[in-house]
Amino acid sequence: xxxxxxxxxxxxxxxxxxxxxxxxxxxxxxxxxxxxxxxxxxxxxxxxxxxxxxxxxxxxxxxxxxxxxxxxxxxxxxxxxxxxxxxxxxxxxxxxxxxxxxxxxxxxxxxxxxxxxxxxxxxxxxxxxxxxxxxxxxxxxxxxxxxxxxxxxxxxxxxxxxxxxxxxxxxxxxxxxxxxxxxxxxxxxxxxxxxxxxxxxxxxxxxxxxxxxxxxxxxxxxxxxxxxxxxxxxxxxxxxxxxxxxxxxxxxxxxxxxxxxxxxxxxxxxxxxxxxxxxxxxxxxxxxxxxxxxxxxxxxxxxxxxxxxxxxxxxxxxxxxxxxxxxxxxxxxxxxxxxxxxxxxxxxxxxxxxxxxxxxxxxxxxxxxxxxxxxxxxxxxxxxxxxxxxxxxxxxx
Amino acid sequence: xxxxxxxxxxxxxxxxxxxxxxxxxxxxxxxxxxxxxxxxxxxxxxxxxxxxxxxxxxxxxxxxxxxxxxxxxxxxxxxxxxxxxxxxxxxxxxxxxxxxxxxxxxxxxxxxxxxxxxxxxxxxxxxxxxxxxxxxxxxxxxxxxxxxxxxxxxxxxxxxxxxxxxxxxxxxxxxxxxxxxxxxxxxxxxxxxxxxxxxxxxxxxxxxxxxxxxxxxxxxxxxxxxxxxxxxxxxxxxxxxxxxxxxxxxxxxxxxxxxxxxxxxxxxxxxxxxxxxxxxxxxxxxxxxxxxxxxxxxxxxxxxxxxxxxxxxxxxxxxxxxxxxxxxxxxxxxxxxxxxxxxxxxxxxxxxxxxxxxxxxxxxxxxxxxxxxxxxxxxxxxxxxxxxxxxxxxxxxxxxxxxxxxxxxxxxxxxxxxxxxxxxxxxxxxxxxxxxxxxxxxxxxxxxxxxxxxxxxxxxxxxxxx
Numbered sequence: 035x036x037x038x039x040x041x042x043x044x045x046x047x048x049x050x051x052x053x054x055x056x057x058x059x060x061x062x063x064x065x066x067x068x069x070x071x072x073x074x075x076x077x078x079x080x081x082x083x084x085x086x087x088x089x090x091x092x093x094x095x096x097x098x099x100x101x102x103x104x105x106x107x108x109x110x111x112x113x114x115x116x117x118x119x120x121x122x123x124x125x126x127x128x129x130x131x132x133x134x135x136x137x138x139x140x141x142x143x144x145x146x147x148x149x150x151x152x153x154x155x156x157x158x159x160x161x162x163x164x165x166x167x168x169x170x171x172x173x174x175x176x177x178x179x180x181x182x183x184x185x186x187x188x189x190x191x192x193x194x195x196x197x198x199x200x201x202x203x204x205x206x207x208x209x210x211x212x213x214x215x216x217x218x219x220x221x222x223x224x225x226x227x228x229x230x231x232x233x234x235x236x237x238x239x240x241x242x243x244x245x246x247x248x249x250x251x252x253x254x255x256x257x258x259x260x261x262x263x264x265x266x267x268x269x270x271x272x273x274x275x276x277x278x279x280x281x282x283x284x285x286x287x288x289x290x291x292x293x294x295x296x297x298x299x300x301x302x303x304x305x306x307x308x309x310x311x312x313x314x315x316x317x318x319x320x321x322x323x324x325x326x327x328x329x330x331x332x333x334x335x336x337x338x339x340x341x342x343x344x345x346x347x348x349x350x351x352x353x354x355x356x357x358x359x360x361x362x363x364x365x366x367x368x369x370x371x372x373x374x375x376x377x378x379x380x381x382x383x384x385x386x387x388x389x390x391x392x393x394x395x396x397x398x399x400x401x402x403x404x405x406x407x408x409x410x411x412x413x414x415x416x417x418x419x420x421x422x423x424x425x426x427x428x429x430x431x
Numbered sequence: 432x433x434x435x436x437x438x439x440x441x442x443x444x445x446x447x448x449x450x451x452x453x454x455x456x457x458x459x460x461x462x463x464x465x466x467x468x469x470x471x472x473x474x475x476x477x478x479x480x481x482x483x484x485x486x487x488x489x490x491x492x493x494x495x496x497x498x499x500x501x502x503x504x505x506x507x508x509x510x511x512x513x514x515x516x517x518x519x520x521x522x523x524x525x526x527x528x529x530x531x532x533x534x535x536x537x538x539x540x541x542x543x544x545x546x547x548x549x550x551x552x553x554x555x556x557x558x559x560x561x562x563x564x565x566x567x568x569x570x571x572x573x574x575x576x577x578x579x580x581x582x583x584x585x586x587x588x589x590x591x592x593x594x595x596x597x598x599x600x601x602x603x604x605x606x607x608x609x610x611x612x613x614x615x616x617x618x619x620x621x622x623x624x625x626x627x628x629x630x631x632x633x634x635x636x637x638x639x640x641x642x643x644x645x646x647x648x649x650x651x652x653x654x655x656x657x658x659x660x661x662x663x664x665x666x667x668x669x670x671x672x673x674x675x676x677x678x679x680x681x682x683x684x685x686x687x688x689x690x691x692x693x694x695x696x697x698x699x700x701x702x703x704x705x706x707x708x709x710x711x712x713x714x715x716x717x718x719x720x721x722x723x724x725x726x727x728x729x730x731x732x733x734x735x736x737x738x739x740x741x742x743x744x745x746x747x748x749x750x751x752x753x754x755x756x757x758x759x760x761x762x763x764x765x766x767x768x769x770x771x772x773x774x775x776x777x778x779x780x781x782x783x784x785x786x787x788x789x790x791x792x793x794x795x796x797x798x799x800x801x802x803x804x805x806x807x808x809x810x811x812x813x814x815x816x817x818x819x820x821x822x823x824x825x826x827x828x829x830x831x832x833x834x835x836x837x838x839x840x841x842x843x844x845x846x847x848x849x850x851x852x853x854x855x856x857x858x859x860x861x862x863x864x865x866x867x868x869x870x871x872x873x874x875x876x877x878x879x880x881x882x883x884x885x886x887x888x889x890x891x892x893x894x895x896x897x
Contacts, residue, residue: 156760157830166775167767167876167884168796170852174840175761178828182842186824189865238826284802286852287795289844293824 037277039309040135042430045263045270046255048077051386054251054374055220062095062149063105065252069379070106070145073254079266080256086139087112091126091146092378093119094161102145119413120325121278122146123253124381124422128276130257140258146383147252148376157248158377170286171415177245179415180328181238186293187330191345199239201348202329203230206243206371208357209326213368215358215398220247220374244329249374253382255389260430269393271385274406274425275309277302285417296412298421299338303410306423307340311431312406315340319425320404321391322362323384325412326369335410336364339423358399366391366399384409385426392428405429434553435589435720438582440488441691441732442481443575445857446471447739448747450572456744457567469679471742472561472576473857474750474835475874475888478506478683479516482559483523483873485578485687487816488728489555490524499582500530501554503545505683508561509536510875510883512610519885520557522780523873525814530554539655540709542683543598549583550593556581560682563751565614573657575679579687590723591694591703593715595641599630600711606655613753620658627659630712635667638714639704646670647704647716649693653686654708663706671697678736690717692732699723740857750835761832766879777812782871782887784849785810793849813849815871819892820845822867827860834877843869843889856888868892 050073052065060068074081090102090113099113118125123146130144153159158176165172171179188198207227213219225243233241256266263270279302285291303315312318322341326332336347341362342355350356356364367373367387370380388407390396411422450467453459472481482504490499502524504517521532531552535541542558549556559578564570586592605623608615617623639645650669654660657680664673674692681688686707693703697719705715748754767779777783778796785797788811792803795815800807825841839855841863855863856874869889876884 153762154760155762159762162765164765164768164771166771166779167764168775168779168886170840170854172764173828173831173833173838173854173876174852175828175830177830178826178838178840181826182824185826185865189824235827236830237828282802286842287793287798287802287850289823289848289850291850293842 037305037309039275040131041274041309041311042260042272043135044131044257045260045272046385046389047258047263047266047270048073048080048256049254049386049389050076051218051253051383052251053218054247054249054376054379054383056151057250058151060250062101062147065149065250066102066105066145066147069252069254073256077256077266080141082106084141085111085143085256087133087142089114089116089126089130089142089144091116091122091144091381092148093117093122094159095147095149095378118420120327120377121381121411121413121420121422122378124409124411124424125278127255127381127385127424128278128422131273131276134257134259140262142257143254144257144382145252145254146379146381148378149250150248150376151250175237176415177240177328178237180331181240182293182416183330183334184239187334190292190294193348198348199231201333201351202244203227204351205326205329205332206230209365209369209371212358212366212399213372216368216373219368219372220249221368221372240328246327246370247372247374249376251374251376251379251383253379253386255382255385269428271389271392271426271428272430274427275306275423277305277309277423278420279305280420281418283418291417293416295334296338296416296419296421298419299335299410299412302421302423303339306425310425312425316362319362319406319408321366321388321401322364322408322410323367323369323387324364324410326365326371327375327412331412332364332369339410363401366396366401381409381411381422384411385424388426433586433592434550434583435586435592436581437584437588437590438489438491438493439580439590439691439694440485440728441577441579441688441730441735442484442488443470443577443732443735444472444476444481445738445740446473446742448742448744452741452744453572459567467572469572470575470577470736470739471747471750475856475876477510477875477883478508478559478561478578479510479519480873480875480885481561481576481578482506482520482557482580485559485580486520486524486555486557488730489580489582492817496584499554500526501549501552502526502530502532502557503535503548503554504533504557504559505535505541505545506559507537507539507541507682509534519780522776523885525777525781525783525816538710539682539685540707540711540713542686543707543713546581547596549581553583556583558684558687560684562680562682563613566748566753568614570615573679575681577681577684577688579684579691581687588722589720590726591717591719594702594718595638595716596714597634597637597641598711598713599634601626601630613751620656623656624658624662627654627656627708627712628662631659631663631706631708634712634714635704635706638716642702642716644702644716648701649697649703650706651686651689651693651703652706652708653689655680656708659708663708667704667706669704674733688732691728694719694723695727695731695733697723759830759832759836761830763832763879764877766882767884779886781814782816783812783814786813786848791848793845795849795851815845815849816887818845818847819868819870820889822863822865822869823850824865825863839863841869841889853887853889856890858891862891
């Protein structure tokens with residue numbers, strides 16, 4: 035069983051990302067056009083005609099490659115529609131990168147789009163396969179499924195419920211703080227810890243400020259061979275690792291699973307670190323864009339990715355370790371929490387923050403010359419999910 | 432082979448509506464209606480689910496035998512028409528596909544039909560009802576929801592046998608309900624009394640004569656006609672005073688619940704006169720056996736009646752579909768699909784999973800590939816409906832679609848292996864925590880497009896029961 039990776043074989047040479055938010059005046063078509071238009075406006079060396087093939091990620095905003103080829107009036111190019119739940123956008127990138135690495139194409143584009151705000155419902159809406167009505171997912175919402183982590187974590191590590199509440203509050207506060215510095219974020223306001231802790235309950239102890247923003251948006255990336263990268267931009271972003279793990283969904287059936295970890299994340303991050311040659315993620319990674327769909331998710335991810343010791347992430351969070359100026363900046367762009375979470379676009383948005391940080395274009399959020407960044411997407415819920423991890427950097431080793 | 436009652440069980444739902452609450456909500460004053468209370472089926476219960484609970488108690492731990500494959504179900508509030516409800520109960524009891532499962536529906540008298548058929552064929556008589564009435568009516572106030580089930584088998588193994596029975600029938604308009612209506616209408620009460628009393632005298636007289644007794648030890652009177660029931664109870668009073676008065680009238684379940692309550696306390700070798708006056712009169716005389724005292728139901732009727740959780744009237748109206756509240760901004764779940772429900776019949780109705788023969792890992796729902804050792808098609812069935820479990824973690828979902836938000840969900844680890852995420856029924860959020868002990872209860876999760884989604888939920892086990 036090998037995971038050879040494609041370290042430094044491909045590079046991203048152009049990106050576009052719409053503001054995320056409640057775009058009542060924008061369709062999914064409009065969002066695709068906006069993101070792609072921005073991408074080429076900032077990558078003058080390439081045009082849409084130069085792109086050989088496309089990977090389009092969307093969970094629920096349309097089916098088939100025509101979702102992209104129709105609004106962009108593409109002339110008979112290959113377009114693959116990708117769906118992998120909340121990891122959809124990341125998996126579009128992953129497959130696009132492999133297509134270039136294989137030599138099949140010279141220039142490809144990965145695009146992600148989601149239009150969530152047209153349904154009239156709160157939160158994400160699933161399209162279910164016809165079933166016997168016994169699956170808890172039929173009614174149990176995403177915040178409820180992730181809220182299962184909170185009491186389980188407190189119990190396992192003997193963490194005081196108030197300390198846990200404070201850690202969840204700190205994560206929401208931090209991500210709102212970062213999002214306030216980001217002109218493309220859905221929520222561009224700092225929120226006080228008092229307000230977060232007292233927000234109306236959604237599920238378990240999760241209040242509305244513990245939940246990511248439901249939003250519309252699109253983002254895209256142009257992928258080329260690493261050796262060609264400088265033909266198109268002076269500051270490309272090299273792909274160091276792409277890892278994906280789909281679990282057997284043991285958690286909901288296995289009394290041995292304790293709802294304090296995502297094995298899929300442990301496996302996919304270990305694979306990514308190995309591909310990228312990372313031996314100590316705590317010191318080697320400079321920024322991490324992780325899947326903070328709900329505040330306890332981000333907390334658990336810190337441990338699953340090796341940024342905190344088991345049972346210690348809540349303390350690291352409260353110590354500010356993952357703040358914008360902490361030892362590892364986590365979700366410097368505001369994360370799903372305040373940048374928003376248009377499902378198919380989120381994985382590309384995470385790469386977009388790395389792209390801006392490496393190019394020195396992150397404005398008030400700018401970190402000091404980061405060398406390695408991580409993106410992480412989770413699709414599903416505790417015990418039943420897919421996890422994606424990528425490592426990217428501004429330099430080719 | 433003569434048959435007798437070899438097991439029985441009763442189920443009363445947990446919720447109570449007090450006359451005080453009714454009076455306060457309806458503006459007739461808190462004292463006007465007195466101190467009474469009625470049992471109320473939860474929003475996720477119906478005649479079928481309550482019938483399952485009673486039947487599970489009647490079966491106990493007994494392995495299904497050749498008698499239990501038949502099931503006769505009686506209710507005046509059938510969750511389905513055209514489609515049998517007895518088959519869902521039969522499936523929830525995991526009784527296999529052999530046997531006769533049929534409804535005797537419509538009027539409360541169908542309960543006697545189910546009892547007589549089960550006594551003749553062997554098998555289970557499941558008597559269950561959910562009683563409604565127009566807001567502020569006597570039916571609403573004096574009704575009761577609940578179920579009772581009786582298992583008939585070899586007389587040599589019986590707790591009680593039927594000594595004699597007699598019936599009288601007549602056509603007259605005392606109470607009636609057009610299909611689709613929520614509540615019954617009734618004629619002037621004095622007319623009903625005039626019609627019922629001669630029928631009762633006739634049937635009871637013949638039954639007592641056939642049994643060769645003048646007075647029974649215990650007398651049960653069940654009738655939707657309250658005045659006639661009162662007169663009959665005084666006329667034919669048993670040697671042992673009745674204690675069943677507080678229950679209210681439970682329709683098709685009424686005679687069964689009262690019989691179960693008598694079996695809860697009757698001594699060996701005692702006679703029971705059961706008078707059911709509904710569109711005529713049926714009188715049965717039973718005699719208990721020496722087996723009864725050692726094999727009473729684990730959940731006595733009167734003990735169940737004493738417990739309970741008081742309900743606000745607005746919640747009651749919402750549960751009965753008489754108050755249409757704004758739902759959460761979430762899509763309704765899809766209706767359960769026919770073919771997957773049939774393929775998963777043992778799982779969905781019987782809570783039957785699969786256990787790996789190689790490593791013992793329990794899969795809920797059943798799986799063909801073992802999640803631990805990856806063997807394929809090396810599974811055996813394992814039924815979990817009778818097992819208790821422990822809450823591993825939990826949440827209260829305030830966003831989810833539910834007929835009665837918020838929805839409480841728990842990850843349940845079953846004793847002896849197996850885990851599933853289940854809704855917690857009949858609980859308030861503060862009753863559930865990690866380590867809480869739960870047991871399984873058959874419920875109706877929701878109804879979409881006229882399809883009832885039956886499945887299992889967890890209920891909190893009272894500390895003294897565990």
